[in-house]
Amino acid sequence: MYRRLLLAKDLLADDGVIFVSIDDNELFRLGMLMERVFGPDNFVAQFIWRKVDSPNDNKVAITPDHEYVICYARRLGDAKFVQKPAPEIVAAYGQIGADGRRYRDRLLKKNGANSLRRDRPSMYFPIPGPDGVDVYPVHDNGEEACWAKGRAGVAAHIVDGTLIWKQREKLGLVGWEPYTREYAPEVPTRPWPTVWNDLATMRQAKAFLRDVFQTSDLFSTPKPVELIERILRTTGMQDGVVLDFFAGSGTTAHAVAKLNAEDGGNRKFILVSSTEATEDDPGKNLCRDVCAERVRRVLGGYTNARGQAVEGLGSGFAYLRARRVPKHRMSQKLDHSEIWCALQLLHGRPLSPWPGGGFAADEGDGHAIAYLADAHPASRTRMETWLTARSSQAATVYSWAPERYRGIDSPHDWRPIPQHLRERFGR
């Protein structure tokens, strides 16, 4: 998984984020890999998804009913997330103004703990009332109190016209009392919680697949579309690409299409899955028969298990098969000398000619760069020998498939051939 995660990081946009769903079996190991690949500073959150609504096994003392979704950003500072829509908070704004806007008025005098003058002396100051007489914060029992806002905060309310005066009886006298007016937000939102126990469960995800295919047990670990939808909603993304490289039953494409249909967004998906064929079941093709077929049905429409026509969510997709390219075809058409020249220029190195023989390297002044041109193990061995003999430090090595070589043991900084060079000289 280490190399897969490195590759996933390479594929992420600068403001991209990754969500990994995992259960207790691998949580701690995955956490360490994520820390290593993305760095602790790019940790965003660990969500808990409640996956079952009733215990799977009633005989045991403890049984897990949740899984995790771990989220990291490629660069935390560049990643964007949006709050959860929260229309319910508008109800807390009980008044409706002449302009139809909902608001609430809050007593400016602080109540409860730390509400005395001696607790916060700087929050005790006069505010001129509507009759010109200064008003000080005083509790109903006559004790000197303090305001809930400082001088600057109160001044801002006065400028905004949101410092409201009301007459109130206190100690048998009627006097002016200031309130601050707060309007309900036009788009009410609040932070997402990290415990997600309000979503569909694994049972419902399986029931959905049964409904689409009218047969059971096609796939044992589907996620509910609501879970992936929730993940996408936290990012607020309206376009861009969602990649799921363990696509399973294709829930991610379903969630993307559902959100696009809902808000007219232009999100795209790339799903990758394996056939799951085995020696015992060589004809199995989960990718073609479950993943692609589910996506085809939810996008194009289908008849469900109860014989009802379910309308498609719209849009389409292409189904592609990836095959391993034989090594000799990988290197045949590449112009290695041009690429080596461009890589040297990229690093500001004096140009040396392409030596042939599978790799080129330049030791520079202490930091070596190298180009590993083909996938022959012998080329890599020769390159490592060359680097070890000349440079004590780790090198920057460009190759066509860096994820094959990166590993916890390799000291080098394995990099892909830059995109513009691939387009120009590669295949």
Ligand SMILES: C[S@@+](CC[C@H](N)C(=O)[O-])C[C@H]1O[C@@H](n2cnc3c(N)ncnc32)[C@H](O)[C@@H]1O
């Ligand atoms: C837990 S499932 C994902 C479930 C998916 N989120 C869903 O809702 O259906 C993991 C999937 O990854 C696939 N997988 C495992 N190894 C793979 C590989 N090397 N390349 C692509 N997919 C792979 C498995 O076949 C399995 O379908």
